[in-house]
Amino acid sequence: MIKKGIIWTLGIIVGLAIIGWGIYIVRQQQSYKSVVHKKSKALLTISLDDILLNQLFDNWQTAPKGGQDFAKKLTKLKDNGIDIKANVFLFSLEDSAKNFYAFLDLKNEKQFLTFLKEGLSVDSIENNAAPGVNYAYHNANKIAFVWKGDALLVGLGFYLDKKKEEMLRLIQSDTDRISIENFINHPGELTRKSLRYSDISTKNFVEFDLKGNRIEIMGELQSNTWNFPQEYLVRELVDADYIGKGWVNFPDKRLKTLIKDILVDLPLAADSIMAHANGDYVDIEVLNNQVVQTDTIINYAVNDNFETVEEKTPYESKVPNVRLSVRGDAGLPKFLPNKLFYQWFQKRDDQVSILSTAPTIDKLQSKYAKTNSLSHLAIHLADWPNGLKVAPVLMLKAFASDMDLSLKVVRSNQLILQGTIRDYSYE
Incomplete structure (x- = not known):
């Protein structure tokens, strides 16, 4: 009797699975x-x-x-x-x-x-x-x-x-x-x-597959007008204690124009920067700590001789620890900002100009590696500060904790997009 009960139970489960699968297939066909x-x-x-x-x-x-x-x-x-x-x-x-x-x-x-x-x-x-x-x-x-x-x-x-x-x-x-x-x-x-x-x-596509606590991303992009190199030299970014990091190579003119359009909205010498950024490479690191910057407030007062004098008051503030590097020629450094939202300290490393909000930038020892990836981006969205108002990042932060994306060159005219977005149940 027990064996018959098990068989009947298994039969019912299999039958329900077949019916469920049949309904699934019918609904798929109806949707077409x-x-x-x-x-x-x-x-x-x-x-x-x-x-x-x-x-x-x-x-x-x-x-x-x-x-x-x-x-x-x-x-x-x-x-x-x-x-x-x-x-x-x-x-x-x-x-x-x-x-x-x-x-x-x-x-x-x-x-x-x-x-x-x-x-x-x-x-x-x-x-x-x-x-x-x-x-x-x-x-x-x-x-x-x-x-x-x-x-x-x-x-x-x-x-x-x-x-x-x-x-x-x-x-x-x-x-x-x-x-x-x-x-x-x-x-x-x-x-x-x-x-x-x-x-x-073009038959280009990008797919998002929802799997429990993560979204897996896959895409194929190609164009007969592309001619991407299949190897790039990039700066090795930090492996831990970061909020966000990423880099992009932009050998294609349209990519370069896109980056230039982004810079135009900032108080920068965008044309000059892009003209000297002939290395076609930019990277950024937002570290998971803050650094202290010293600045000066300038006020004007009247002295005992009724003369206007300048009074300087130093003050300290904590700001995000950010590093940004751009590959370009020797003329590039003079067009990079000394102050934009924060103070920026600069170091020249071979063909790369590195900017940092940390005054200790001179102590940074950079390493470089070869890769077939056109670009890479990794962000710990859960740690992203609300004060850094990057709209797309803040929108993702509402439901995701981590994001990792890479764009790889498989042929000179074909790119593969791969990545993962994790939700908060991952923690």
């Missing part, structure tokens, strides 16, 4: 009937069933308040009146994707309106923005909705406030839509990971 615009230039695929199977949101509940708030917002997607398939396919019509749209089915408009008002706290809903079409936009969450009957178009992005007319045209045009299974030869390739970005023309 989702539609996108036939002129889509990029796709963003979210594999919701896979995310739920990984139970990532349960692990995120162990995060600090910022991460918990983020997870609670995601749980509000339940009971929203929208028929959400196993996979959601968002498309972009832009050459450089900044905004994405997804066509979904609206199954309960009353429930959907409750979700907009209570779940997302949308300020206002514009009825009849076009004949029979309603519109809602929420700037805080960078999300917009237009719906007509049971057809719903969701928009995600940073410039959606300027895309209202485009969204209204998309919801009113049926002829420009095509199913995923007819748009892509092998739609299953889009749903191999939890989230995937795919460029349609």
Whole structure:
């Protein structure tokens, strides 16, 4: 009897597993009937069933308040009146994707309106923005909705406030839509990971796979216009006691232009720096301690002879311990700042100019190594100080504790992206 009971129990478990797997497969196949615009230039695929199977949101509940708030917002997607398939396919019509749209089915408009008002706290809903079409936009969450009957178009992005007319045209045009299974030869390739970005023309992609307490990142990028060297000489950065570190080689003109555009927003001689930074290499280390800097406050007073005199008062302050190095020619040092947010002390090391907030920079002994990586970035997000207001880093800090990314050159025209983001349950 005991043996029969075990057999029956095992049979039931196997049967439930088969039924569950069958439901999973059916839901996958049904999702391939989702539609996108036939002129889509990029796709963003979210594999919701896979995310739920990984139970990532349960692990995120162990995060600090910022991460918990983020997870609670995601749980509000339940009971929203929208028929959400196993996979959601968002498309972009832009050459450089900044905004994405997804066509979904609206199954309960009353429930959907409750979700907009209570779940997302949308300020206002514009009825009849076009004949029979309603519109809602929420700037805080960078999300917009237009719906007509049971057809719903969701928009995600940073410039959606300027895309209202485009969204209204998309919801009113049926002829420009095509199913995923007819748009892509092998739609299953889009749903191999939890989230995937795919460029349609170049076939470049980046995948994010949610695995318990971490996100694994993998991508392939290539272009016939690239001609990257396959070996680089980089400074060996610290292995421990750091908040963030990273380096980038920029032999490609477009990468160099991107870095120059970042510098232009700072009070620096950007053109001169980039002209002398002919070594095409920059690195940075933010160490997990502070250093003391001495500065002077200058005041003016009137002496007994009624003459204006200058009074100097020294004071000390603690600042982040940061090192920054740039490879360039002998003329580069004179264009680097002595003061930008903090005081910077400088050392020339062969072809590299090193800046540091620590006055002891002269004692630093640098070593160099060869690598095939174009760039590398590692950040202990949990330790990142809120005072260093780097917006993308602070956004990640809300739900992640560590991030590590590398961009490797496998061929002169092909790069591989690899990395990991860990959430707070890792601790």
